[in-house]
Amino acid sequence: MSSWKDKRKIMQRYDLTADMYEERYAKEQKAKYGVALENVDVADGKVLDVGCGSGLFFSEVAVQAGLVVGVDVSSKLLLKAKKQAKCFGNVFVLQADADHLPFQVGFFNFVFSFTVLQNMPKPAETLDEFKRVTKLEGKVVVTGLKKAFSLNTFMDVLEGSGLKMVSFIDRESLNCYVAVLTK
Numbered sequence: 001m002s003s004w005k006d007k008r009k010i011m012q013r014y015d016l017t018a019d020m021y022e023e024r025y026a027k028e029q030k031a032k033y034g035v036a037l038e039n040v041d042v043a044d045g046k047v048l049d050v051g052c053g054s055g056l057f058f059s060e061v062a063v064q065a066g067l068v069v070g071v072d073v074s075s076k077l078l079l080k081a082k083k084q085a086k087c088f089g090n091v092f093v094l095q096a097d098a099d100h101l102p103f104q105v106g107f108f109n110f111v112f113s114f115t116v117l118q119n120m121p122k123p124a125e126t127l128d129e130f131k132r133v134t135k136l137e138g139k140v141v142v143t144g145l146k147k148a149f150s151l152n153t154f155m156d157v158l159e160g161s162g163l164k165m166v167s168f169i170d171r172e173s174l175n176c177y178v179a180v181l182t183k
């Protein structure tokens with residue numbers, strides 16, 4: 001199957017489950033945000049949230065960051081993210097594929113992507129795209145779902161990205177690894 005067909009299937013799956021997303025996943029996602037933000041200070045920076053879903057992460061960063069942009073492929077989840085974005089003056093959302101981000105080289109200080117890489121046909125290429133839109137010395141924070149990636153597989157993906165590891169958190173209470181990388 002082509003990667004576009006795979007991606008369309010994933011998009012449809014998230015569209016179908018959008019109404020129950022937060023009820024099901026908010027608690028576990030927020031725990032990941034907490035760990036990420038213990039390791040990264042987004043003060044005044046430009047933040048990209050790739051695969052932003054319903055926009056749960058926005059309220060965690062909007063106050064400190066200068067600008068927050070959320071992108072996702074699911075239009076149903078994006079509708080929810082848009083509502084969330086309206087609570088802040090510096091948060092914007094748009095529909096885009098993580099492998100083809102509509103931003104210039106080095107535009108963002110911080111790129112976050114929580115529980116998204118398991119959906120991507122070639123996670124190493126996706127990371128390469130995150131790297132492209134990140135400023136030199138900016139940070140890329142990604143999580144790897146443990147049921148989709150063994151520790152070794154996830155490490156291989158990270159190492160293949162050419163990004164430098166700043167910290168790696170493997171907490172038993174989380175269903176994801178959390179990696180902080182720099183360009």
Ligand SMILES: C[S@@+](CC[C@H](N)C(=O)[O-])C[C@H]1O[C@@H](n2cnc3c(N)ncnc32)[C@H](O)[C@@H]1O
Binds near residue numbers: 007025074119
């Ligand atoms: C498990 S959810 C995580 C959502 C959000 N990051 C959070 O913390 O709640 C995965 C998200 O990735 C999005 N996604 C899947 N494939 C994508 C792609 N190719 N480009 C952008 N977003 C994608 C889905 O629509 C969904 O919102």
